Amino acid sequence: MTANIITITAGGNDLLQANRTFMYTYDPSVFDEVTVEFYQNMASILSEIHYLKSLHPTPYMIRLIGLYNPFPHLSYSDFWVQRFNNILLSFRDERTQFVDIYSYFIYGGEHLFNFGRLHPNKYGYEVIAEATASCGFEPLKQEIESNQNENSTAELSRGVFLRLTRTIVTVFSFSLVIENLNFWLFFLFFVYF
Numbered sequence: 739m740t741a742n743i744i745t746i747t748a749g750g751n752d753l754l755q756a757n758r759t760f761m762y763t764y765d766p767s768v769f770d771e772v773t774v775e776f777y778q779n780m781a782s783i784l785s786e787i788h789y790l791k792s793l794h795p796t797p798y799m800i801r802l803i804g805l806y807n808p809f810p811h812l813s814y815s816d817f818w819v820q821r822f823n824n825i826l827l828s829f830r831d832e833r834t835q836f837v838d839i840y841s842y843f844i845y846g847g848e849h850l851f852n853f854g855r856l857h858p859n860k861y862g863y864e865v866i867a868e869a870t871a872s873c874g875f876e877p878l879k880q881e882i883e884s885n886q887n888e889n890s891t892a893e894l895s896r897g898v899f900l901r902l903t904r905t906i907v908t909v910f911s912f913s914l915v916i917e918n919l920n921f922w923l924f925f926l927f928f929v930y931f
Contacts, residue, residue: 741796741798742797742799742878743801743875743878744787744798744799745800746800746802746803748776748779749780749805749822749826750805752775752822753772753776753822754856756771756818757809757812757815773825776825777825784800784834787800797878797885798833798878799877799878800833801873802826802829803837803839804838805819805823805839806839806842806843806862807840807844810844819840823836823838823840833877837866837870837873839865839866843858846861
């Protein structure tokens with residue numbers, strides 16, 4: 739439980755699955771149902787993180803990565819992507835920030851997507867990493883600095899922060915298809931000089 743920076747990408751596959759169901763049933767209530775489920779899942783995930791971090795107190799911050807719209811040609815898609823983004827935004831607090839990537843992908847267009855337009859390419863992931871880093875590390879820095887006076891390992895914490903500020907963010911992604919389920923794995927690595 740020593741992670742200082744926690745990034746969460748969630749909701750995209752939920753929305754894709756709802757769209758698949760909608761394309762089969764033409765029942766728009768599937769989007770309402772998945773929206774409620776998404777909110778409940780995010781609340782549960784964040785509650786669990788806060789609880790676990792309270793058991794092992796270390797400075798931390800959470801970044802909720804917003805959704806982009808891989809299907810702008812669907813007339814209803816912008817509405818639901820923005821609705822999910824508003825849900826993520828609603829969880830913002832002193833430790834949790836929302837990283838809005840939606841407009842980057844609207845303006846970047848095809849240049850940011852892999853073939854099939856479902857997942858970002860390396861440029862898309864660079865945009866996500868830059869948007870995440872642009873949210874800053876100030877809350878984490880402040881907490882680490884305040885712990886310096888209280889903690890005998892303060893110099894170690896300060897060193898961790900200094901390495902974070904000299905971080906190059908490299909993002910890798912890959913998709914696995916397992917028994918017709920699309921699992922998207924997103925890894926954010928911090929490379930220190």
